[in-house]
Each structure stands twice: as structure tokens, then as C-alpha cells.
Amino acid sequence: MTRTQTTTIELEPQTVERTSSLQRDAAFNPSDQDSILQASRVSDSTVPDGGYGWAVVFGCSAMTFWFVGTTYSWGILQASLLQQNLSSASTLSFVGSVTAASISFLAIVNARVIRLLGARTTALLGMTLLALGEILAGFCTRNIGALFFTAGIIMGIGVSLAFMVVSVTPAQYFNKKRGLANGIVYAGGGLGGTIITLVMNSVIEKVGPAWTFRIxxxxxxxxxxxAAWLIKERSPIRTATFIEWRLFRDFKFVVLFIAGAVATFPLFVPPFFLPLYSNSLGLSSNAGAGLVAGFNFSSAVGRLICGLAADKLGPLNSLFMSLLLSAASMLVIWPVSNSLGPLIVFVVINGAANGGFFATMPTVVGTVFGSARVSVAMGMIVTGWAGGYLMVG
Incomplete structure (x- = not known):
């Protein structure tokens, strides 16, 4: 007992020094997986599971409110732009899918940007580009090419930077409560989608899509x-690796990579096409907006529940549960959703499962591969989501 207590007491004041030493070792020898894993163990064993970490969670959640909420509300803007005959539904949905797919296309690059610039600067850059893209898109609602560049590419870069920051930073502050922290972060996105969808539909009716973009x-x-200014790294680990090809020899990584690549194919279909689908059933635009808002609210609840489940039942079990519900709702409920009642059931179940996937994946990656490696591993896994995102268009 005495020996164990002494070791514990000595570990605390030396944590930063030991972690820094291991970081330097990993930087000089990027292929040394043991150094990276050991750095993760040292850092994770002394995380506060709170403290300033809650401020980071609040900042990340507020960022998620905007970049997830805006992305998941694209269907409302898409329906409005379709009414003014800007382009076809497939072309407009492609603009929105490019915004979402940028998360995958730039994931590895953005993981590198965070290590070079730091989480706070990256977060500020991401939110600035997101806002800039929206404001500029307000001047491009009559030109599909310009809208593709502003709402698709500029907004997409901003969304992708913000996504990577909120996916990797909370892992540095939480271990036992990591699932809860990520659940709160991503629940902000579901809440944002709910509020933005309802407000956006009302604003479009009053001032049109151009000013809606600007507002x-x-x-x-x-x-x-x-919110981005609140983001701060606890113990940045700047490895020299860009891609860890060795991870593809790890069975757990390969399974997560394939599962994410397959699962993302149907994830954006409901929020993008619910307004158009509801219109085809003879429902009003307000009903379509209400369905998207309900989807996003269910997503927020699902993100929080799956975050808690990740801490209690294990992150892999929570991820499997969300994927199972998503598949069941798409294969069983969606095909018979030809009236408002079944459509509401689908929205609630699929929205919760959809949100659970996004909230749980960062927890799984951080738990399996360690906080010192989460940015590289997460960047590689998210890159595999590109096909699913683009197929929405």
C-alpha cells in the first residue's frame, strides 16, 4: 500500500514533464508506436475529468451548434432555392453534400493543421470561414456556380476545420467521462439543427434565402x-507523422474504418430530402421544416444518450447500438413512411441513431487509440466517410 501511494504521489507533479519527454521522443521517431501509446497512458491517467475541460466542452458544443446545425438544415434552403428555379434538386443537394464531404476530404490535412496551429487558432479559422461562406452565399442565390464555391467549398473548409477540433480536443480533458463530454459537444449540433431549421424556415418566408444566408x-x-476562443489544448502532442499507415495492420482500426465508410452513406439523406419528400406527400413547407427539426432534436437526444452509454456500457457497444438502429429504421420504417405518422416514427428513431454515431465515434477512437493519437486516427477514419457524404448529392 505504501509503495503504491508513493508512486501515485510522485506521478502528479511530473505528468507534464514526462508527457513532454514522450512527445519529443515520438516526434524524433514517428514510427515508434510505443512512445505514442505511453504518452497517451500518462496523459489519460491524470486528466481532470472536468475543470477547464467543461469550458472546452461548452465552446465545442457552441461551435457544433452552428456547423452541424447549418449543415443539417441545408434541406430547408435547398427547397427554397428549388422553388426559385436556381437549379435541380440533385444539383442543389450536391452543393450541400460538398459542404459535408469536406469533413472527409480535408480530415487528414486538418489533423495536421491542428498540430501546427493549435486547437484555438484552428477553431477560430474554421468558424470565420464558415461565417464568410454563408455571408458570401447570400450574394450568390442566382448563380449555382458561385453558390457551389461559397456554400460548398468555403463553408465546407470551415465546417471541416471546426469538426476536427471538436472531435479531438475534449479527449485531452476527459477519460472516464469522455463519452458524456462528446455527447454534450455533439448534442449542441442536434439542438442547433432544431433551432436553426425552425428559425430558418420563418426567415426565408419573410426575407428570402439570400438574406437568410447573410443573417x-x-x-x-x-x-x-x-466559443472558439474558449478552446485550449491541455497537453498538445505534435508528432511528425502525417498518416500512420501501420494503423491499417490493426484489426480494430480496419473494422472502425470500414464501419464508418459504410454507415455514412445514408446519414445525410433524411435531413437533406425530408422537406422535398414531405412536399411530395402533399404536406406543407412548415410540416417539412417541423420534420427536419424533429430529426435534429432526436439527434441531439441520441447524441447525449449514446455519450452516456459509451461511459456505462462501453463506446464500441454504444456505436454498435446506434448503427443497428440506423439500419433498422432505413430498411424497415422508411419504405412504409408514406404518411405523416410513420414519417414521424422514422424521424425520431433515425435521428437518434444518426446523432449517436457522430457522438460515439470520437469516444471510440480516443479510447482505443489514445488521446495522443486521436487526431491522426480520427483524421484517417473520417477520410473514409467521403463516399457516403458525396452520394447524398
Whole structure:
């Protein structure tokens, strides 16, 4: 007992020094997996599971409110732009899917950007580009090419930077409560989708899609930047590796990579096409907006529940549960959703499962591969989601 207590007491004041030493070793020898894993163990064993970490969670959640909420509300803007004959539904949905797919296309690059610039600077850059893309898109609602560049590419870069920051930073502050922390972070996105969808539909009816884009951008700029300023790394580990090819020899990594690549194919179909689908059933635009809002609210609840389940039942079990519900709702409920009743059931179940996937994946990656490696591993796994994102268009 005495020996164990002494070891514990000595570990605390030396944590930063030991972690820094291991970081230097990993930087000089990027292929040394033991150094990276040991750095993760040292860092994870002394995380506060709270403290300033809750401020980081609040900042990440507020960022997620905007970049997830805006992405999941694209169907409302898409329906409005379709009514003014800007382009076809498939082309407009492709613009929205490019925004989402940028998360995958730039995942590995953004993981590198975080290690070079730091989480706070990356977060500020991401929110600035997101807001800038929205404001500029307000001047491009009559030109599909310009809208593709502003709402697709510029917003997409901003979304991708913000996504990577909120996916990897909370892992540095939480271990036993990591699932809860990620659940709260991503629940902000579901809440954002709910509120933005309802407000957006009302604003479009009053001022049109052009000013809706501008108002959205200004609101993102005014609240997103202060939230991004709260982001701070606890113990940045700057490895020299860009891609860890050795991870593809790890069975657990390969399974997660394939599962994510397959699962993302149907994830954005409901929020993108619910407004158009509800219109085809003879429902009003308000009903379509209500369904998307319900989807996003269910997503918020699912993210929080799956985050808690990850801590209690294990992150892999929570991920499997969300994927199972998502598949069941798409294969069983969606095909018979030809009226409002079944459609509501589908929205609730699929929305919760959809949100659970996004909230649980960072927890799984952080738990399996360690906080010192989470940015590289997460970047590689998210890259595999590109096909699913683009297929929405």
C-alpha cells in the first residue's frame, strides 16, 4: 500500500514533464508506436475529468451548434432555392453534400493543421470561414456556380476545420467521462439543427434565402468566434507523422474504418430530402421544416444518450447500438413512411441513431487509440466517410 501511494504521489507533479519527454521522443521517431501509446497512458491517467475541460466542452458544443446545425438544415434552403428555379434538386443537394464531404476530404490535412496551429487558432479559422461562406452565399442565390464555391467549398473548409477540433480536443480533458463530454459537444449540433431549421424556415418566408444566408453568417460570426476562443489544448502532442499507415495492420482500426465508410452513406439523406419528400406527400413547407427539426432534436437526444452509454456500457457497444438502429429504421420504417405518422416514427428513431454515431465515434477512437493519437486516427477514419457524404448529392 505504501509503495503504491508513493508512486501515485510522485506521478502528479511530473505528468507534464514526462508527457513532454514522450512527445519529443515520438516526434524524433514517428514510427515508434510505443512512445505514442505511453504518452497517451500518462496523459489519460491524470486528466481532470472536468475543470477547464467543461469550458472546452461548452465552446465545442457552441461551435457544433452552428456547423452541424447549418449543415443539417441545408434541406430547408435547398427547397427554397428549388422553388426559385436556381437549379435541380440533385444539383442543389450536391452543393450541400460538398459542404459535408469536406469533413472527409480535408480530415487528414486538418489533423495536421491542428498540430501546427493549435486547437484555438484552428477553431477560430474554421468558424470565420464558415461565417464568410454563408455571408458570401447570400450574394450568390442566382448563380449555382458561385453558390457551389461559397456554400460548398468555403463553408465546407470551415465546417471541416471546426469538426476536427471538436472531435479531438475534449479527449485531452476527459477519460472516464469522455463519452458524456462528446455527447454534450455533439448534442449542441442536434439542438442547433432544431433551432436553426425552425428559425430558418420563418426567415426565408419573410426575407428570402439570400438574406437568410447573410443573417446566418453574421450570427455564426458573432457567437461562434467567442466559443472558439474558449478552446485550449491541455497537453498538445505534435508528432511528425502525417498518416500512420501501420494503423491499417490493426484489426480494430480496419473494422472502425470500414464501419464508418459504410454507415455514412445514408446519414445525410433524411435531413437533406425530408422537406422535398414531405412536399411530395402533399404536406406543407412548415410540416417539412417541423420534420427536419424533429430529426435534429432526436439527434441531439441520441447524441447525449449514446455519450452516456459509451461511459456505462462501453463506446464500441454504444456505436454498435446506434448503427443497428440506423439500419433498422432505413430498411424497415422508411419504405412504409408514406404518411405523416410513420414519417414521424422514422424521424425520431433515425435521428437518434444518426446523432449517436457522430457522438460515439470520437469516444471510440480516443479510447482505443489514445488521446495522443486521436487526431491522426480520427483524421484517417473520417477520410473514409467521403463516399457516403458525396452520394447524398
Amino acid at each position: 446566418l453568417g453574421l450570427a455564426t460570426l458573432g457567437t461562434g468566434l467567442p
